[in-house]
Amino acid sequence: MEYLTRKDELMILSILKLGDEASLVKIREHLNQHTNKNWSVGNVFVSLEKLENKGFIQNKLGTPSKKRGGKAVKHYYVSKGGMKILRETKLMHDGLWEGLDDVVFGG
Amino acid sequence: MSYPHSKSPNFTGRLYRLFLEEQKLNQFSSDIDEIYQQVLNEKGRIPALIWYWSQLLISFPPVFFRTLKWRCIMFNNYIKIAIRNIFKHRGYSFINVAGLAVGMACCILILAFIVDELSYDRFHEKADRLFRVATYGKVSGRIIEVATVPSPMGPALINDYPEVLDAVRFRPVGTMMVQYEDKKFSETDMMYTDQSFFNIFSFPLISGNPETALEAPYSIVLTRDVARRYFGEDDPVGKTLKLNNTEEYRVTGIITDPPAQSHIQYNILMSYQTLITRDPSTNIWANWNYQTYIELAEDVDYKEFEKKFEAFNEKYIGALMKAISGEVQNYLQPLTSIHLHSKLEAEIGVNGDIRYIYAFAAIAIFILVIACINFMNLSTARSANRAKEVGLRKVVGAERNSLVYQFLGESILLALISLVFALILVSLFLPHFNNLAARELDITFLFQPWLLLGFLSIVVFVGLFAGSYPAFFLSGFRPVSVLKGGLQKGVKSGRFRSVLVVFQFSISIMLLIGTGIVLNQLNFMRTKKLGFNKEQMLVMNLRDDETQDKLRILKTELKNIEGVVNVAGSMKVPGQDFFNTSIFFPEGFSADQSFLMENFYICDDFIETYDIEIVSGRGFSSEISTDVREACLINETAASALEWDEPVGKIIYVGNSVEDFNARSARTVVGVLKNFHHRSVQHRVEPLILDLRRESASRLTIRLRTDNIIESMKAIEEKWNEIAVHHPFEYFFLDEYFNDLYRGEERLGNIFQAFTVFAIFIGCLGLFGLVSFAAEQRTKEIGIRKVLGSSVGSIILILCREFLLLVAIANILAWPVAYFTMKNWLRSFPYQSDIGIITFLTAGIMAVVIALLTVSYRAYRAAVTNPVDALRYE
Numbered sequence: 001m002e003y004l005t006r007k008d009e010l011m012i013l014s015i016l017k018l019g020d021e022a023s024l025v026k027i028r029e030h031l032n033q034h035t036n037k038n039w040s041v042g043n044v045f046v047s048l049e050k051l052e053n054k055g056f057i058q059n060k061l062g063t064p065s066k067k068r069g070g071k072a073v074k075h076y077y078v079s080k081g082g083m084k085i086l087r088e089t090k091l092m093h094d095g096l097w098e099g100l101d102d103v104v105f106g107g
Numbered sequence: 108m109s110y111p112h113s114k115s116p117n118f119t120g121r122l123y124r125l126f127l128e129e130q131k132l133n134q135f136s137s138d139i140d141e142i143y144q145q146v147l148n149e150k151g152r153i154p155a156l157i158w159y160w161s162q163l164l165i166s167f168p169p170v171f172f173r174t175l176k177w178r179c180i181m182f183n184n185y186i187k188i189a190i191r192n193i194f195k196h197r198g199y200s201f202i203n204v205a206g207l208a209v210g211m212a213c214c215i216l217i218l219a220f221i222v223d224e225l226s227y228d229r230f231h232e233k234a235d236r237l238f239r240v241a242t243y244g245k246v247s248g249r250i251i252e253v254a255t256v257p258s259p260m261g262p263a264l265i266n267d268y269p270e271v272l273d274a275v276r277f278r279p280v281g282t283m284m285v286q287y288e289d290k291k292f293s294e295t296d297m298m299y300t301d302q303s304f305f306n307i308f309s310f311p312l313i314s315g316n317p318e319t320a321l322e323a324p325y326s327i328v329l330t331r332d333v334a335r336r337y338f339g340e341d342d343p344v345g346k347t348l349k350l351n352n353t354e355e356y357r358v359t360g361i362i363t364d365p366p367a368q369s370h371i372q373y374n375i376l377m378s379y380q381t382l383i384t385r386d387p388s389t390n391i392w393a394n395w396n397y398q399t400y401i402e403l404a405e406d407v408d409y410k411e412f413e414k415k416f417e418a419f420n421e422k423y424i425g426a427l428m429k430a431i432s433g434e435v436q437n438y439l440q441p442l443t444s445i446h447l448h449s450k451l452e453a454e455i456g457v458n459g460d461i462r463y464i465y466a467f468a469a470i471a472i473f474i475l476v477i478a479c480i481n482f483m484n485l486s487t488a489r490s491a492n493r494a495k496e497v498g499l500r501k502v503v504g505a506e507r508n509s510l511v512y513q514f515l516g517e518s519i520l521l522a523l524i525s526l527v528f529a530l531i532l533v534s535l536f537l538p539h540f541n542n543l544a545a546r547e548l549d550i551t552f553l554f555q556p557w558l559l560l561g562f563l564s565i566v567v568f569v570g571l572f573a574g575s576y577p578a579f580f581l582s583g584f585r586p587v588s589v590l591k592g593g594l595q596k597g598v599k600s601g602r603f604r605s606v607l608v609v610f611q612f613s614i615s616i617m618l619l620i621g622t623g624i625v626l627n628q629l630n631f632m633r634t635k636k637l638g639f640n641k642e643q644m645l646v647m648n649l650r651d652d653e654t655q656d657k658l659r660i661l662k663t664e665l666k667n668i669e670g671v672v673n674v675a676g677s678m679k680v681p682g683q684d685f686f687n688t689s690i691f692f693p694e695g696f697s698a699d700q701s702f703l704m705e706n707f708y709i710c711d712d713f714i715e716t717y718d719i720e721i722v723s724g725r726g727f728s729s730e731i732s733t734d735v736r737e738a739c740l741i742n743e744t745a746a747s748a749l750e751w752d753e754p755v756g757k758i759i760y761v762g763n764s765v766e767d768f769n770a771r772s773a774r775t776v777v778g779v780l781k782n783f784h785h786r787s788v789q790h791r792v793e794p795l796i797l798d799l800r801r802e803s804a805s806r807l808t809i810r811l812r813t814d815n816i817i818e819s820m821k822a823i824e825e826k827w828n829e830i831a832v833h834h835p836f837e838y839f840f841l842d843e844y845f846n847d848l849y850r851g852e853e854r855l856g857n858i859f860q861a862f863t864v865f866a867i868f869i870g871c872l873g874l875f876g877l878v879s880f881a882a883e884q885r886t887k888e889i890g891i892r893k894v895l896g897s898s899v900g901s902i903i904l905i906l907c908r909e910f911l912l913l914v915a916i917a918n919i920l921a922w923p924v925a926y927f928t929m930k931n932w933l934r935s936f937p938y939q940s941d942i943g944i945i946t947f948l949t950a951g952i953m954a955v956v957i958a959l960l961t962v963s964y965r966a967y968r969a970a971v972t973n974p975v976d977a978l979r980y981e
Contacts (some may be wrong), residue, residue, distance in 0.1 A: 024138045025145075028584075041139050042166020046173045074134060 004089045008056065010035065011047055012086055015057060015076050022076045023062075024048065047074065056082030122132075123169070126174040128506060135170075139163070143555065174811045181509065189517040191704025196489065198652040203485045203527045206872040207569070210478020211529035211562070213865050216540050218558075219548045224459050227368045227446035228498070231309040233402055236272075238409055238439035240264075240399045241451055246433035246690060249703045253686070254451040256437065257392045259380075261301070261399045263423065268415065270407045274733040276379055277305040277398040279453060284835070286349040287337040293650075293837055294333065299382055307402050308371070315344055315360020324380040327356035330364050333374050352651035352833055356381075367547055370446045370456040374713050392424050398455050409439045431690050431701040433607040444791035463855065473614045474866050475565075480607045481873035482525070483573040486518055488604070488880040490577030510582035518574025522566045538682070543857050545732075550904050601807045605913055611870040612917035612954060613924075618863040619950035620925035624942060625856045628933060631940035632849055638783025639681065640718040643816065644841035644860060645809040645823070646680050654831040658710075662807075670812050670819030675717070676710035681785040682845045683806075691796060692760035692771060693749050704745060705793050707785075708800045714740075714780070716810050724755035724778030727799045734799050739774040743782045745794030759796065774798065787848040791937035808841070868955060874910065875961045882969035883904060890974035899970045906966035907959065914958045918951040925950075 004012065007065070012104040014030045028044045031037075051057045058079050065093045127135060139162060147155040193200040228234060240260065244251045261274035278299040285294045303319040304310070312320060314332065320328055327348060334343050350356060358378060365372050382389045403409060416437040420428075428434060440449055447461040497510060541547055649655050658676060665674045679685050690701040713719075714726040722743060727734050739759060745753045755778060760771040782792045811819050812973040824836050882889075889902055926942065933939040 021331070024134075025141050028142075039163050040165040040169070042169045045135055045138065045166070046169040049173065058407065073137075 002085060002088075003092060004056075004085055007047060008051060008054075009086070009089060011044075011051060012056060012078055012082055015078055020075065023073045024076075027076070051082075055079060056085060111865055123163075123170065126170055132397075144611045148377060166899050168302065185516055186520075187515045188513075189520055192493075192517065193521065198879070199485060200521070201491055202872050202876045203482055203521060204528060206481040206485075206869050207478045207522065207525035208528035208532060208874075209865055210481075210869050211526060211534035211566075212476050213862060214471045214564075215529065215533050216536070217467050217474075217862075220540075220544055220546065221464055221468055221471075223368065223546055223548055224447060224464055227459075228368060228370055230368065233307065233309075234442055236403050236405065237307060237442040238401055238403060239442065239445060240401060240437055241440050241449075242395060244395075244433060245435075246431060246701055246703045247696075248330075249705060251547075251688060251703065252301075252451045253395055253453045254440075254449065254455065255395045255397055255453045256399050257395055257424075258397045259390050259392060259423075261401065262399075264401060267419065270404050270412055272404050273303050273402040275301045275307050275309050275400050277400075278379065278382060279398075279455060280652070281645055282648060283350050284352065285337070286352070290337050292336060293458040293648075293835065294375055296372055297377065298373050298375070299379045301379045307400060310365060311363050312453045313361045313363055314342060315362075317360075321376060321378040322380070323357075323359075324378055325354065325356045328360040328362050328376040329358060330362055330374050332364070334358075334361050352653055362681065363437065370458060371730040372456050380956065391419045391421040391925060393427055396453075397802040398453070399911050401439075409441065413438050425933065433690070433701065444769065447562065457851070462935075467858070468867075470618070472595035473618075474869065477567045477611045477614055477866060477873070478869050479572075480611060481690040481869060481876070482522070482569060484604050484873060485876040485880070486573040487576040488877060490514070490581060491580075493577065494581060497581050499957045501586040507582050514578035514582065515571060515574040518578075519567055519570030522570035522573070526562060526566045543854070543861060545854060550779075579797060592604065605909075608874060608877065608910070608913050609920070612914050612958070613921040615863070615866045615870045616918055616921035616950050616954045617925040617928075618859070618866050619953060620921065620946055621929055622856065622859040622863045623946040623950060624925075624929040624933070624940075625852070626861050627942075627946065628936065628940045629849060629852050629856050632788045632852065632936075632938070635784075635788050635938060637681065637788075637845075638781055640810075641842045641845055642683070643811040643813060644717075645811060645820070645838050646841050647809075647827075647836075647838045648846070649676075649805055649807055651834060651836070654834045657830055658802070658804055658807075661827075661830055664830060665809060665823060667816070668819065668822045668826060670815055670822065672810040672812055673712055673716040674809050675713040675715070676800075676807050677713050678707040678709070678800075678805050680808055680841060680844075681717075681783070682787060682805050682848055684786055684848075688793075690762060692762070694758040694760070695751075702749070703794070704741075704796045705785075706796050706798070708738070708798050709768050710800060710804050713808075716808055717783075719783050720781035722779045722781050724776070726780075734777070735801055737773070737775055738777045738799060740778050740780055740797040741776055742780045742792070742795040742850045744792050746779050748794045761798075766939045769900070777862055788844070788938050789848070789936060867954075871957060871961045873966060874958060878906065878910060878962045880966045881909075881967055886969070886972070887978060889969055889972070890976075890978045893970075894978070897965070903963060903966040906969060907962045910958060910962050911955065914955055918954065922947050922951075 010031060011027065014027050014034075018026055018030060024041075024044055027048070028039050028041065031039050031044070048057070052059065053068050056079060057076050059074040062075050064072045123132060123135065139159070142162075143155055143159050150402075222957065231237060239254060240256045242253050243253075244253070258276060261276050264271045265274050276299075280297050280299065282293055282295050283297055285292055300321065302319070302321045304321060305312065311317075312328070320326060327350075329337075329343065337348065338346065340455055344360060346358050348356050362376065403412060420435055422436065424435065445458065446456075447459050447464060449458055449459070498508060537548065549736070649658070654661075662674050662676070665671055678772060679687075687706055688703055689706045691704050691706075692700070693702050696702065711725070711727060711729040714721065726740065727738060731738070741749075741754060741759075748756075751757055754776050757776050758773045759776065760773055762771055780795075780797075784792060785795065809823065811905065827834075827836050860898050885906075892902060892905075925947075929942060933942070
């Protein structure tokens with residue numbers, strides 16, 4: 001049974017959250033905010049590529065804009081395979097966390 | 108990576124450009140620029156720049172590893188394709204690899220040889236402060252160059268000059284009989300030398316005291332093998348050996364064998380003091396018989412020191428020189444230069460020749476160049492077929508850089524494979540090469556770091572060069588035009604390739620001619636008329652006094668044996684390279700004018716036994732008793748040098764005693780002999796004077812009848828053992844002995860032959876490859892020609908014509924160069940064979956024939972292919 005790595009999971013969740021606005025820049029910002037870490041552009045860049053190669057995300061080229069010197073922005077979205085593995089990962093995760101909420105967060 | 112609106116710095120961009128492909132690069136840079144823009148707007152210029160640079164820096168590792176991973180994957184593909192390519196064209200690949208491997212193997216072997224030769228005598232600890240004193244002498248216009256000096260010179264130099272720290276003298280004595288109890292053997296390579304031998308040279312003693320071993324007279328030091336012969340495993344120190352049945356020596360040590368890379372070779376060493384004790388007149392200044400080596404202090408410039416010899420000589424031999432109207436100059440030879448650069452008389456060992464080193468180095472380079480050229484030629488020829496592959500790769504997305512790396516890598520891979528095969532070949536053929544060159548090289552010389560590095564770089568360089576054509580030329584193709592129709596290889600490269608073939612073949616032809624001339628000269632030397640008859644001549648050394656006393660009896664008894672034609676004694680036999688030149692005072696020359704002549708004594712019947720022709724007068728006669736003291740014989744060269752029309756009856760004065768140079772005795776010339784070679788043919792025949800002795804001889808020559816030699820020899824042995832009871836029956840045949848003298852040149856010839864074969868082999872490989880390729884390229888053309896009716900023969904002709912023309916041009920280039928080089932080499936021989944036009948023609952024809960064979964086979968195959976197959980895909 002295959003699961004997502006932590007990093008992959010974070011990125012997929014970010015992409016889902018951002019919906020239509022999931023460009024590299026936005027994803028990175030989102031991640032920075034939520035993980036309180038400064039993700040380097042290269043890190044995000046390469047990780048997105050890896051996710052793409054594994055087939056969990058896909059990209060769509062947006063409209064070319066003058067702002068970026070005429071190049072089109074890549075917008076990422078989660079593929080069917082990505083969703084599937086996300087589900088499995090979450091289920092596995094929940095399974096392990098079962099009944100431990102109180103222990104960890106209580107007392 | 109510039110962003111028009113924000114002027115973001117793009118220096119690091121170049122670094123990323125190396126690692127990211129164009130598309131990805133664009134994305135990455137635009138993403139970064141967008142954020143940069145944000146930061147710029149929010150926080151201002153400086154923070155933005157700081158952020159920008161730090162981002163680039165920190166983003167680098169993930170990008171680097173990501174690219175590395177993809178590069179590895181791609182690398183696997185390249186390797187796979189490279190290997191598939193190699194196997195797809197197995198023939199070409201084999202030819203390519205074989206040619207380069209053989210070339211490199213030859214080069215490595217020659218290199219090993221050269222390194223070995225250059226390293227002679229370098230192992231001595233004091234090697235760079237050791238020098239031999241050599242003499243350049245001029246007497247009556249004749250020049251002599253010897254490696255020897257008078258015996259007292261060594262000690263006198265130490266005495267007079269503080270720069271000379273130590274000196275050692277040698278007196279080689281050749282062969283003697285050595286006996287211990289009942290064990291008796293003939294030993295060779297024996298020398299007298301001083302105690303300082305152990306201080307100056309680095310030849311360690313195994314047992315015995317290096318401070319005193321050769322101090323006392325009649326001390327002897329043995330090498331281990333020699334010691335074993337007489338004493339087994341016992342320690343011989345303190346025991347006594349008997350030499351030549353007369354002298355007793357005390358063993359004072361065992362010494363290590365001299366390494367092969369030492370020009371000083373010995374089996375047995377005896378103390379120099381023995382010579383002085385035995386004969387105090389050894390220590391006179393008038394005898395130049397002793398090789399002397401000196402050790403100079405540190406920081407002494409030997410060239411400066413040489414200047415002091417003039418004053419030195421004036422002091423010690425000034426008067427002597429005046430008496431004989433001669434002049435002498437001494438100079439120093441650095442120890443390490445002796446082996447390759449010294450060509451004097453009385454050398455202590457057999458030296459190499461620096462010219463041969465140059466020649467071999469040149470040959471090694473030539474062969475390597477030929478092999479590399481082949482490699483490049485074939486690689487570029489083959490790669491024209493891969494235009495389609497290039498086109499396809501580009502369509503699928505390969506960058507130009509990747510293609511360049513791919514082709515270069517393939518080429519280097521092939522070259523590396525060749526290197527591996529070359530090393531395998533070297534280790535396989537090392538024993539044969541050792542045989543050929545009389546060396547004992549072993550494989551460890553290969554594993555010196557600089558050497559391996561050198562070869563790797565050559566290999567990489569060759570690979571790069573060979574691969575550069577496809578790498579840079581092919582990768583520049585436009586995919587569409589390449590995929591649409593086959594691209595023709597440029598005409599320019601065809602011309603270049605032809606030039607390379609011509610170059611290859613001219614080198615091969617030069618080597619062929621060289622070999623022919625060397626072999627010719629060898630044959631000439633071996634078959635040259637020597638002026639005496641060397642067939643069926645049995646020679647024996649007479650070593651001890653006891654046997655010498657019985658000389659007369661031996662002679663008479665042996666002569667009586669049926670099968671023996673004649674018997675004669677002498678000081679030496681022809682072929683023994685004694686350098687024995689002395690000063691004589693011929694009649695008619697002014698009182699102090701002297702004349703140098705070579706000299707040895709002979710016994711009665713020598714002239715007859717050796718069949719030497721008498722030009723005028725008579726030989727020595729056994730009837731005339733005064734011949735011993737009053738007669739002498741000279742040869743033609745002497746007669747003409749003395750400018751005597753009527754030499755018979757003239758008187759030559761011989762210095763009687765070496766102390767008193769004015770005491771002379773007269774000898775009358777009773778006959779003139781036709782010139783004969785008493786030294787090897789490599790030396791010019793010089794003026795010679797022979798005198799007669801009846802009471803002793805060092806050598807005994809027996810001429811045998813041609814039939815029943817075995818019977819005769821048995822009889823001789825019997826008689827010998829009867830008479831010379833204590834002397835072992837040892838002999839050699841003069842003709843074999845003489846031939847042995849040319850072993851050096853023979854070896855040279857063999858080496859030349861071997862490498863010529865290799866050069867030609869490599870050249871033919873190249874030619875074969877090229878013809879195959881040309882044939883392949885022209886299959887369609889051949890098909891059409893056949894359909895239109897041309898015969899097999901004419902097609903072969905068409906394919907061959909071009910290449911044969913190239914070989915012809917190669918000939919024209921090679922002949923003059925070979926002629927001049929070989930003429931130069933021949934000049935070093937006083938007796939030279941002619942360089943006939945035959946040699947050149949033979950070489951040329953051989954080259955043409957070989958080229959023809961390689962080309963025609965392939966051409967024939969191409970010519971008989973079914974035109975249907977060729978034109979099928981039209």
